[in-house]
Amino acid sequence: MQFQNTLAFAQQLDANDPLKEFREQFIIPEKDGKKQIYFLGNSLGLQPKRTNDYLQRIMKDWAALGVESFFHAKEPWMDYHDALTPTLSQIVGCKPHELSVMNNLSVNLHLMLVSFYRPQGKRFKILCEAKAFPSDQYMMETHVKHHGYNPEEAIIEIKPREGEHTIRTEDILQIIVQHKEELALVLFGGINYYSGQVFDMKTITHMAQAAGAKAGFDLAHAAGNIELQLHDWNVDFACWCSYKYLNSGPGAVAAVYIHERYHKSEMNRFAGWWGYEKATRFKMEKGFMPIQSAEGWQLGTPAMFMLASHRAALDVVKEAGWENINGKRKLLTAYLWYVLDEVNASQAAPIIEYITPRNETEHGCHVSMNMLQKGKEIYNALMAEGFFVDWREPSVIRLAPVPLYNTFEEVWKFGDALKKILK
Ligand SMILES: Cc1ncc(COP(=O)(O)O)c(C=O)c1O
Known part of the structure; x- marks a missing residue:
């Protein structure tokens, strides 16, 4: 035009x-x-x-039914999050069961590293972009230390070339190849928060996996902003917040994507009762039995007000298309x-x-x-x-x-x- x-x-x-x-x-x-x-x-x-109305509905259920709202509200709180997944899975390009709406972004990044950063032998390094968001930097630094490594050695940061502002995909690929025996994880932003650069997530994922590493993305600046195809790109995991382009309010509930191939595995994770198999969760028995979907990574009782404000915003997206x-x-x-x-x-x-x-x-x-x-x-x-x-x-x-x-x-x-x- x-x-x-x-x-x-x-x-x-x-x-x-x-x-x-x-x-x-x-x-x-x-x-x-x-x-x-x-x-x-x-x-x-x-x-x-409309967010105010959605919040008021939770307030009214709480007032009228108390804890019974989990099962007997007009829209029972137990399944309330199911109403969010169709729109959200379209936005990030995954299957509905590959999504779990939970916690905040920094917490979810930690939970994902517990599962996806499993250093072994000489394969203990993480490759990321220089100037990653501070939470991501601190998260990687502390996980690496938690496993007994030195962050200086274990975290490889890739910078733009001299005189350039953004990182070339070819340079990322070259470093992956160079460190292919040592990489445990490749973790990038989907979009860098400072430069606004969209990383080529499909290619990075492919190259990371070809090198024997996992590929994860922080999509804080990508979710609700650009088209994503996490499942088709074969991304291992991704996390994002919902208060930026997803308009769900300050500190709103975040979400994770975990590729379905991990759902039935005996993957290392930090568990909580809300990730326990739904049918038997309330028997409250010993021994963690995860829900066999991304929801198996949930920890605790969902924050209903946050789910409501997220739903309000996603309903606007649904109507707009x-x-x-x-x-x-x-x-x-x-x-x-x-x-x-x-x-x-x-x-x-x-x-x-x-x-x-x-x-x-x-x-x-x-x-x-x-x-x-x-x-x-x-x-x-x-x-x-x-x-x-x-x-x-x-x-x-x-x-x-x-x-x-x-x-x-x-x-x-x-x-x-x-x-x-x-x-
Ligand atoms: C790229 C990126 N990662 C992580 C975070 C931290 O998110 P939160 O404070 O919701 O945990 C932010 C916050 O703006 C961000 O922009």
Whole structure:
């Protein structure tokens, strides 16, 4: 499509948007009665209007039936999570029984490493991206130490080449081959939280497994953002949170994917009673008998309020249609790049260096811009103008127009405001 950097053109794109009604389903933050332009769905997604009702239903069941709600509420709490799995499994591309909605992301990463990081002999190393999210770094460091290894030796971090911002797949593959006798696990973000780079999960998985290692992904910035095919890519495990692109609220319940080939195995794991076979769980007998699905990794009683807010947000996705969301995401992000190019072209010298890769298969809706001059001042001016974007030292502004509630007009306004600020 031939874009134009005009308000009228952006409004025309909004008029043709099959998801245009969905913005109304969210509460957009306001200041002095004016709706703000929220580009921080990569950090905390906005609140769906219906979430309150879903929470109230749990409150009412609790009030009316107390603990009996687990079995006798209109939607019994025992099976409540089953309503989430069809949409969630479509979003991450897996079979419903390969999913378990539980805990938070950092906890789940630990649980997955208990099962999937099983160092033996000289095969004890983990390969990951440099600048992985801090929780992931600390998680790997402490697991490695727990097994008696030195993190300096056991964790191999791969960096972008000198002068580049993102990591080349060929470099990842080369390191996998180089360390093929020593790798126990390859663990990457699906999308790096800083650069916005989408990693080639299919190829990395294939190469890791060919080297005899397991392949896992932290999908915090990928789930609900880009198309994923975890099962078909043969990924061993993955974890993500639901408060970013999945709009389920601060600290909302997270989820894991575990490939079905592990469900019936005698895999090492940390167990809790909620992972015990459902039919006999309440006999409360000795000896752990896991549910033979990803739910066998559950620990304790589900947080019903969190499940309810997650369900509310997933029901919005279901109604909008996951394909439509992806279609709009690609168009909206392409329009953002176009508008940013126009901003650069309007300056005597470019002001924005893109950190996020430009190729459509290598980014989601998050774009990281390295500001070549006066980055912090530009960021402060954008915030003062009502644009929610974020700042990462030393000079990076991140923003993510989200297809469910952001508009083409907002993207155009962003470019317009940036130009005015630069003047
Ligand atoms: C990539 C990534 N991994 C892990 C985490 C930690 O998630 P949580 O605080 O929900 O455990 C985050 C949080 O933003 C993240 O962005």
